[in-house]
Amino acid sequence: MSAKTLPPQTSTPAMFTRPAVVASCAGFVVIGALQALYGPAIPALRTEFGITPAVAGLGLSAHFAGALLGVLLFHRLRGTAGNRQLLGGSYVLMALGALGFALSPAWPLSLAAAFVIGLGFGGIDYGLNQLFSVGFGHRSTAMLNLLHAHFGIGAVAGPALAGRLGAENYPWIFGITAVISVLLLVTLGGVAQKEPSPEKQADRSPGRSQVLPVVAAFIGIYVFHVAIETGVGGWEPTHLETFGYGATAAATATSAYWLAMTVGRFLAVPLTLRFPAPAIVIVCCLGMAASLLLATVPAAAPYAYLGVGLAIAPIFPTCLPWLNRAVPTLSGAGAYVIAASMIGGVAFPPPLGTAIESFGVQSVPLLLFGLAMICVLLSLWLSRSTSDADSAVPASPPAEAPSADGEAR
Structure with a gap:
């Protein structure tokens, strides 16, 4: 990056x-x-x-x-x-x-x-x-x-x-x-009553025919990375037990996974001030995929799942500003992707469970690796399709307090 x-x-x-x-x-x-x-x-x-x-x-x-x-x-x-x-x-x-x-x-x-x-x-x-x-x-x-x-x-x-x-x-x-x-x-x-008017970016935004594919790609990243997040959280203990880890050790490793997601977001704060959002999301998606492959190795699996947590952490909050810059004319884009992420968290566990029944618990990281690779491909396509819009990073507002009507004093 x-x-x-x-x-x-x-x-x-x-x-x-x-x-x-x-x-x-x-x-x-x-x-x-x-x-x-x-x-x-x-x-x-x-x-x-x-x-x-x-x-x-x-x-x-x-x-x-x-x-x-x-x-x-x-x-x-x-x-x-x-x-x-x-x-x-x-x-x-x-x-x-x-x-x-x-x-x-x-x-x-x-x-x-x-x-x-x-x-x-x-x-x-x-x-x-x-x-x-x-x-x-x-x-x-x-x-x-x-x-x-x-x-x-x-x-x-x-x-x-x-x-x-x-x-x-x-x-x-x-x-x-x-x-x-x-x-x-x-x-x-x-809190200001109203949001600032979006900057005019018609010359840098994707054309009307490409807005829907761009939003669909962001929705795909949100749905699949949330599916990975919930999939690891739900199946990591069972998967680790198939490698011979005790129930206590497996539960501790799963708690460490959730904690890694919190730590990863704190670590991402200074990185987002230095590197562009597309680069961060692409690296995180690659990190998810690599860590899930590593989770197929028994001795490395608990640490690999820790890596999955760190890699997943910045994706949700980093994609939102990127989405707003990519399609500034579509005010509902953020609502669509947040709603889709909630649907993904509810809709994916049943089919994932069915797949695990067919291929066995040891297939968990490989099944999730497939979803991570979809995220990698979508993030690469989005980086290329929205490169001009994302290069126009808006300036930061000063820390002025909003007045009662939402305007800065």
Whole structure:
């Protein structure tokens, strides 16, 4: 990768004050924890409501169904409501859903509460991703990686807290997330009401006939890399056990994999300030593929999966600003790829499980290697197809506080 030269800064409206940036990172800690808490709560849910593991797993399905709708609703309302109102409504929904899940007396009401949590989750996920991708100029990719690293902190801390307090105390943990969500409402005054108008890039953007293939290629990268992410998370312990690793060692290696994704996003922050997004994504896709091949070697497998986590980490947050620069005339592109990533996380586990039944557990890294190579090919094609658009890196706005109407003072 060759280092890029950044353009001089220009005076453009700031989207966030510094306290609002900190609060946004805290919001991603909350949504990371909420997504990861359903699994640890399953034993207590089964005992409390007398349900099977499969039925208890519907809580996460209801969450993701709500999240998908939350993404689409936030995108649909962006043109008619301000950012503060949309983010505030999402935090309120998340708080109400978490409180309902904590206090629910019956399982159907718990599922409804999980759906409401998902609605707010989707709004925060899409809303902050979109605002960070356009709100920091050439630093947007770095800031998105920082934002997603905090999601990882929540995903690690939530289950750890549940393990320490005991699954039976899950209502208290969901209640804590509800309180934090309400507290974050007071920080929304530091978020600009409207996004800046997109820069005119008609001469550098792909032609109308190529916009859909470009967006489809980005969706492909999002769907397949999320499929790899969930595939490794779900099947790594079983695969390692076929190599003779004990259950404890396999579980520890899987926890290290998830932690590597968080560390990888923190490590990516300085790299995104020096190297262009296409180069980072291509290298990460190649890293995924190489690490999955290495995972076929018994002695190297635990470390190889660690490499997969590090390589996957920057892809989601690094692709978003690249997508916005590549198709600036399509305002809904970010919503499409985030929604597609959620669908991919839900849709791919069943066919992957069927393939593993046919070829055996030891085929896991090779099956995922095939998906990684598709990501490599898509990223190479996108780099060539969007090279002119990505070379026009927008300047970074100064750290000015937005006023009540969203304009910089």
